[in-house]
Amino acid sequence: MRSEDIAKLAGVSRSTVSRVLNNYPDIPQRTRDKVLKIIEEYNYEPNTSARVLAGKSTNTIGFFVVSLDDQDNMNRIYQNSYFAPFVDAIIDTANAAGYYVLVHTVYTREDFIKVKQAFQQKRIDGGIVVGTRKDIGMVREISQLDMPFVLIDYDISEIIENHLDKKHLAVINSMDYEGAYDAMSHLIDLGHSKIAFIGDGTSNTFSGAQRFEAYRTALMEHGLPLNETFILKGDFLKKSAYREVLKLLDQAELPTAIFSANDDMALGALEAFKERGIRVPEDISIVGFDDVPVAAQLNPSLSSVRLPIYDMSQAAVHKIIEMCQQGTSSFSTTSFPTKLIARESSKSTNAR
Amino acid sequence: MRSEDIAKLAGVSRSTVSRVLNNYPDIPQRTRDKVLKIIEEYNYEPNTSARVLAGKSTNTIGFFVVSLDDQDNMNRIYQNSYFAPFVDAIIDTANAAGYYVLVHTVYTREDFIKVKQAFQQKRIDGGIVVGTRKDIGMVREISQLDMPFVLIDYDISEIIENHLDKKHLAVINSMDYEGAYDAMSHLIDLGHSKIAFIGDGTSNTFSGAQRFEAYRTALMEHGLPLNETFILKGDFLKKSAYREVLKLLDQAELPTAIFSANDDMALGALEAFKERGIRVPEDISIVGFDDVPVAAQLNPSLSSVRLPIYDMSQAAVHKIIEMCQQGTSSFSTTSFPTKLIARESSKSTNAR
DNA sequence: ATGAAAGCGCTAACAT
DNA sequence: ATGTTAGCGCTTTCAT
Numbered sequence: 021m022r023s024e025d026i027a028k029l030a031g032v033s034r035s036t037v038s039r040v041l042n043n044y045p046d047i048p049q050r051t052r053d054k055v056l057k058i059i060e061e062y063n064y065e066p067n068t069s070a071r072v073l074a075g076k077s078t079n080t081i082g083f084f085v086v087s088l089d090d091q092d093n094m095n096r097i098y099q100n101s102y103f104a105p106f107v108d109a110i111i112d113t114a115n116a117a118g119y120y121v122l123v124h125t126v127y128t129r130e131d132f133i134k135v136k137q138a139f140q141q142k143r144i145d146g147g148i149v150v151g152t153r154k155d156i157g158m159v160r161e162i163s164q165l166d167m168p169f170v171l172i173d174y175d176i177s178e179i180i181e182n183h184l185d186k187k188h189l190a191v192i193n194s195m196d197y198e199g200a201y202d203a204m205s206h207l208i209d210l211g212h213s214k215i216a217f218i219g220d221g222t223s224n225t226f227s228g229a230q231r232f233e234a235y236r237t238a239l240m241e242h243g244l245p246l247n248e249t250f251i252l253k254g255d256f257l258k259k260s261a262y263r264e265v266l267k268l269l270d271q272a273e274l275p276t277a278i279f280s281a282n283d284d285m286a287l288g289a290l291e292a293f294k295e296r297g298i299r300v301p302e303d304i305s306i307v308g309f310d311d312v313p314v315a316a317q318l319n320p321s322l323s324s325v326r327l328p329i330y331d332m333s334q335a336a337v338h339k340i341i342e343m344c345q346q347g348t349s350s351f352s353t354t355s356f357p358t359k360l361i362a363r364e365s366s367k368s369t370n371a372r
Numbered sequence: 373m374r375s376e377d378i379a380k381l382a383g384v385s386r387s388t389v390s391r392v393l394n395n396y397p398d399i400p401q402r403t404r405d406k407v408l409k410i411i412e413e414y415n416y417e418p419n420t421s422a423r424v425l426a427g428k429s430t431n432t433i434g435f436f437v438v439s440l441d442d443q444d445n446m447n448r449i450y451q452n453s454y455f456a457p458f459v460d461a462i463i464d465t466a467n468a469a470g471y472y473v474l475v476h477t478v479y480t481r482e483d484f485i486k487v488k489q490a491f492q493q494k495r496i497d498g499g500i501v502v503g504t505r506k507d508i509g510m511v512r513e514i515s516q517l518d519m520p521f522v523l524i525d526y527d528i529s530e531i532i533e534n535h536l537d538k539k540h541l542a543v544i545n546s547m548d549y550e551g552a553y554d555a556m557s558h559l560i561d562l563g564h565s566k567i568a569f570i571g572d573g574t575s576n577t578f579s580g581a582q583r584f585e586a587y588r589t590a591l592m593e594h595g596l597p598l599n600e601t602f603i604l605k606g607d608f609l610k611k612s613a614y615r616e617v618l619k620l621l622d623q624a625e626l627p628t629a630i631f632s633a634n635d636d637m638a639l640g641a642l643e644a645f646k647e648r649g650i651r652v653p654e655d656i657s658i659v660g661f662d663d664v665p666v667a668a669q670l671n672p673s674l675s676s677v678r679l680p681i682y683d684m685s686q687a688a689v690h691k692i693i694e695m696c697q698q699g700t701s702s703f704s705t706t707s708f709p710t711k712l713i714a715r716e717s718s719k720s721t722n723a724r
Numbered sequence: 725a726t727g728a729a730a731g732c733g734c735t736a737a738c739a740t
Numbered sequence: 741a742t743g744t745t746a747g748c749g750c751t752t753t754c755a756t
Contacts, residue, residue, distance in 0.1 A: 022733055033743045038735055046741060065492035069424040070733035073748045078421075080474070080495075104456045111475050115486070120495065122432070123463050123475045134467070140417035143432075143472065287669060294671075314666040317639060319646075374749055385727045390751055398725060422749035425732045 021064045030058045041066060072142065080120040081340055082144040083110050084135050086151025086158070087127060102282070102310060106150050106172070109333030117341055126151065132158055139165045145344040148172060148336050156182055163189055168343035170336045175226040176353055186351035188343065192336045196227040196309075197234045199325040199358030203279055203307045204238030206323070206360055211369035212277035212305060215239070216250035216268065218261050218289060219281025228256065231281045231309060250275050254285050261288030269296050276304060276369055283308035283315055283324055290318070301367035311361055320364035328356035373416045382410045393418060424494065432472040433692055434496040435462050436487050438503025438510070439479060454634075454662060458502050458524070461685030469693055478503070484510055491517045497696040498540075500524060500688045508534055515541055520695035522688045527578040528705055538703035540695060544688045548579040548661075551677040551710030552586030555631055555659045558675070558712055560594050563721035564629035564657060567591070568602035568620065570613050570641060571633025580608065583633045583661060602627050606637050613640030621648050628656060628721055635660035635667055635676055642670070653719035663713055672716035680708035 023037045030037070032055060039047050040055040058064075072078050085103050107123065114121045122144055126132050138144050146168030156178055162169050163184045170190045179186060207215055217235045219228060239246050249271060252264040261280065268274070269292065280286035286308030293300055300306055300320055308315060311326035335354050342348075375389045382389070384407060391399050392407040410416075424430050437455050459475065466473045474496055478484050490496050498520030508530055514521050515536045522542045531538060559567055569587045571580060591598050601623060604616040613632065620626070621644065632638035638660030645652055652658060652672055660667060663678035687706055694700075 024733080034734080035736080035744080036742060039742085042735080048741070051741080063492070065489055067425070067733050068493040068495050069421040069430075071735075072421040073419070073425055073750085074733080074735040075748065076735075104460070107459060107475075108456070111477055115477055115483070120474050120476065120486075120490065122472050123459075124472065125463055125467055131467070134472075137417055138472065140415070141420040143420050314669055317666055318669065319671050376749080386750080387728080387752080388726060391726085394751080400725070403725080419749050423751075426749080426751040427732070428751075
């Protein structure tokens with residue numbers, strides 16, 4: 021069934037059908053109804069490719085999850101505690117706004133070609149990118165595509181320093197620095213002065229670097245010493261944190277609290293504590309970051325900093341739709357606040 | 373940049389460029405190289421809409437997550453412990469096979485229109501549907517679209533009974549009956565004879581019904597009585613299970629074990645136990661279903677039945693691609709085995 | 725082996 | 741207010 025068929029059946033021309041379809045104003049209600057009736061009756065839907073080819077937009081946005089680390093197939097699937105809620109929230113928001121979403125994962129630089137192709141082949145109107153370890157090279161390539169793009173969790177200063185063409189770019193961030201500072205203040209308020217940090221890893225991820233930065237600053241501003249042995253490496257995965265914490269526990273001087281740059285690593289720490297018979301929060305307090313669903317389920321429940329994932333996703337979708345529709349040339353930045361959720365895993369030092 | 377531009381630059385015609393692009397055999401290496409060089413040089417990518425309009429396939433599959441229950445916006449996002457891994461696995465598999473994936477959620481019958489439209493507008497070559505409470509009406513409409521479709525977790529007998537047009541249909545299931553039977557056998561082998569069940573809800577979901585069926589049969593085949601008060605209603609959400617288990621605990625006769633039709637409800641049960649000071653597994657054993665990530669993290673860790681989500685996702689993607697490419701008319705069914713993961717929450721009655 | 729030309733289904737400028 | 745027509749960028753049959 022093509023528009024021409026509908027036209028014949030309604031006794032009008034293809035243009036009129038097209039006008040009805042696209043809500044042109046200069047068309048009388050009588051004609052409109054007549055055409056709509058036939059369209060309804062025959063369940064006609066215009067061919068998207070033809071529309072797009074004739075100059076309409078695709079009504080589709082691309083959502084790209086970049087995770088250059090997770091090469092291992094098994095790890096990809098279940099360990100994306102950070103990405104999964106974004107996928108959900110973005111699809112929901114876009115769908116509710118009448119947009120389709122093309123989701124693509126990027127695990128290698130090869131995969132990244134697919135992102136560019138999605139644009140160049142005109143499959144999507146605009147794109148949203150979320151992910152750790154995206155390098156500036158990718159962002160540069162993206163900006164050169166000259167199509168609307170929203171970056172979630174990206175260091176703005178990097179974009180500015182590199183003089184990227186920001187005409188069609190927007191950035192949505194969470195206030196990780198503030199959130200991490202809150203977590204540290206919380207621990208310090210509880211009387212902790214020897215606070216370790218897990219997650220001083222490859223700070224290729226913007227939010228990760230922010231969290232570490234806040235750790236250092238919070239200590240400093242409260243006149244607390246920065247003990248190098250209390251700074252544990254961590255790649256944001258559970259396993260490495262588990263190992264590093266075990267190493268820490270072998271040392272002479274132990275911290276009374278740990279701030280972990282994400283919950284997955286906090287889980288690794290908890291496992292190490294359990295193995296060594298160290299009680300939480302009696303012997304040591306711990307605060308994580310991300311507030312993954314399991315945090316509330318644990319026993320003791322894990323204090324954590326909640327990310328505004330839903331707000332960020334909504335903002336990203338609305339921003340990209342706005343950019344696609346208005347074709348505006350602008351560069352914008354929005355950051356959403358995090359929220360400390362204090363639970364059982366962090367207690368006052370006096371309470372012991 | 374269009375194919376005509378490439379043609380001019382390479383000194384050939386558009387047809388030749390197209391032939392190179394589509395790997396036609398009757399084209400000499402010299403010409404091919406010449407054209408490819410220009411394509412490379414100018415970073416040319418053919419316009420997808422034009423290709424599709426001219427008869428090519430979209431290279432895109434649709435993935436539709438149907439969840440007619442979750443009307444509440446908040447619940448959608450974080451409670452999809454069942455769907456999230458499917459989304460991940462399906463996108464990964466399809467991407468690895470060179471396909472794009474259009475993901476769409478369906479929360480209402482209104483939303484379902486979008487599924488049909490995605491097909492009728494020729495946005496996708498085929499689709500995969502997963503979800504609870506999809507009714508036969510939807511499946512009928514889908515089958516009438518006459519396009520390749522894979523249903524994940526669907527009752528085959530319902531399709532057959534309703535005489536659906538199965539020409540372009542395939543079904544991928546998990547062996548929930550066997551998995552649930554394994555869980556029951558496990559508990560019975562541990563010496564339990566008074567075993568309760570959570571999740572006798574709206575059995576609109578195929579796998580849910582299977583799990584209950586296995587519970588009854590396992591009791592029967594082991595000569596154990598079916599105590600009606602041990603059968604708790606449950607809508608597969610944590611909250612309702614929590615309430616039902618509290619009610620159960622008020623009764624005179626208590627079970628020594630519980631089999632929960634999914635892990636979320638098992639979590640609710642654990643909360644109720646904790647509240648009443650009932651120890652797991654000392655006072656009561658519990659086995660869940662789905663093996664969500666948190667199951668292994670809990671203390672005590674939760675015994676559960678693992679779903680072959682990755683196998684199912686792979687099979688679904690490969691099946692839909694096969695159907696799209698070969699255009700075969702067939703109806704096929706594949707089921708993958710589940711696996712009981714016995715952990716700390718289920719212990720022998722003798723060990724007390 | 726390659727070019728010319730028709731056609732895929734739609735939109736929009738132009739004409740009336 | 742509506743019909744006519746020229747594309748949109750590609751594939752493919754038909755010629756050569």
